[in-house]
Amino acid sequence: MLRIAINGYGRIGRSLLRSIYESGYRQHFQVVAINELSDIDTMSYLTRYDTTHGRFPKPVSVDGSRLVIGEDVVQCFSEKDPANIDWQSLNIDLLLECSGSFSSRYDAQKYLDSGAPRLLLSQPASADVDATIVYGFNEKDISATHTIVSAASCTTNCVIPIFDALQSLCGLEHGTTQTIHSAMNDQPVIDAYHTKDLRLTRAALSSIIPVDTGLAKGIARLMPMLSGKIECNAVRVPTLNVSVIDMVVRTSTEVTVEQVNAALKEAAMGKYAGIVGFTQEPHASVDFNHDPRSVIIDGTQTKVVDGRMVKLLCWFDNEWGYANRMLDVASHWGAILERTSLTNE
Template identity: 35%
Template sequence: MTRQLSVFINGFGRIGRTLLRQILQNESQSAVKVVGINDIAPLETCAYLLRYDSVFGPLPLPVETGDRQMIIGGRPIPFTCEPDLRALDLRGVDVVLECTGKVRDRDFAEAGIDAGASNILISGPSEVADQTVVLGANEQDLGDARIVSNASCTTNAIAPLLRTIDLGLGISRAHITTIHCYTGSQPTVDQPGASLERSRAAAVSMVPTTTSALNQIFNVLPEFHGRLSVSAVRVPCISVSAIDATLQILEKPEGSFVEFLREAFADSTLIGLTEDPCVSTDFRSRPESLVIALPETQSIEQRQLRVFGWYDKEWGFSARMLEMAERLAARSR
């Protein structure tokens, strides 16, 4: 019998809660066991935010609290409010799902290892990780890294697409715009921020801004240095983002670009395809890193390709986190 993957969730914000929702949703066939949750927010607040969610709706299981534990569907999960993981005993934990968004230095990143965990998987870009790995792009680089960054949701959406098209047709130049939902880093009303544009109310305007995705893509696909630019626009949507990619192609496909995309991603669990005319809300809770909208595909003389795709920046990214956690743990089994 295959041993369950033992995970500990450190940071119970958007990604931490989405990870737990996915694990609970697939519990009947899941090999993942959550052995603990840690967050500096009060237990009652964290339980409430799991029970009710403005994006995914109410959790279809009762959520209660006990003495230092969250009880979900009658199953208790230990809950701690410890700012330093070294104060906890994490021996036997395969992977700490590091979701605090506060990994700024190596000392913080290593805290879970020092507490006894085997691996740390960071839910975002991190310069202090041993390796940044994006499934479908550079998983071969995982090696024996114990502290791994899962990059960003946008990097997970773009990198597998670029790698597949580059291998199949060759890409000479590319520009990609991510049309991204607003996030907690933006204000709800105008107030001073890191940049003038990001100082404006998130739910009112489309906000042109920068993205970490470009450097992250260069990290996992260094061959794209000098060939790629990426920009971002934050839009007044709470869920589901998109990418709009314009690619200069080196080789013409044998048939149409749409036929090439259908064949290239026919069996992919990372990149999905839709033939339907859809809008963003149709892709809420989709597990793929990207879903290509085939009706939006355009080409000029089969040398310039436009690809448009949707991605649930929380649900899809969390699905990759769990798959990456399984890969990390499998190395020592």
């Protein structure tokens, strides 16, 4: 049993807790504490009712500063500064950092300084963290001595298994990806001020909005041979959840649609079983809401031009798929710690 805490109880933080109770993960994790800037009554309400993922599978109530989830009790805090929480006294093995506010080693170190033994970040981080992990691809890189690990981004988790399979089939020379991503909490419902990005001032429900993406950097970190060879764009669209990546790559050797689909299907059934899916049904994005896989390739949309230009369409539930991969990484890390007798149980 791994003792964990969640910092930042938004879309990803709440998906983590829900997944622990919904998908059999409860036996691996004990959620000891949650820190979130909102008040505990709102946290309880948004745990019980979720527009995207439905009602919580267990009764949830509030007891003072604690959330009561079924038989379990979770201590809650509302502190912006990690140093204001005595993480050491919580005796946790791992803190799942999902606030989006701490992406550098320097910032994340504040948690370690106030007693959290290890951090798993729900976003890409600076290059000096101990590892960036796309579960299924490189989780073997985690070690018992690591303290700050990033679970990469939802888009990196989507793309890397596909690029890995294509690299083995036909080699990758260069390419582009276009992420079509559902709306997020950093966008306003109607036009409003935003501190960093003029495009994020625009009403989320009225436009397709180009946004910055660090996906090219994420790909280069995980697959250095593709550094400088893949360019990535992203737009946000007015849907609640589920995103898609439209990618075009130039391959080293000639392939056919049938060969590409066969290789991706094989990856979905073999090396990446449970992480990658393959479908040839006529789907719409909503069909993948609450899908725990990192990516589902839509084989009906695979195209090959002139033998060496491959175009793919890849679906992913940006919330649920990602939260489940984070738990996979946490679980794997926990198993390594248990083998080295470093857990707090």
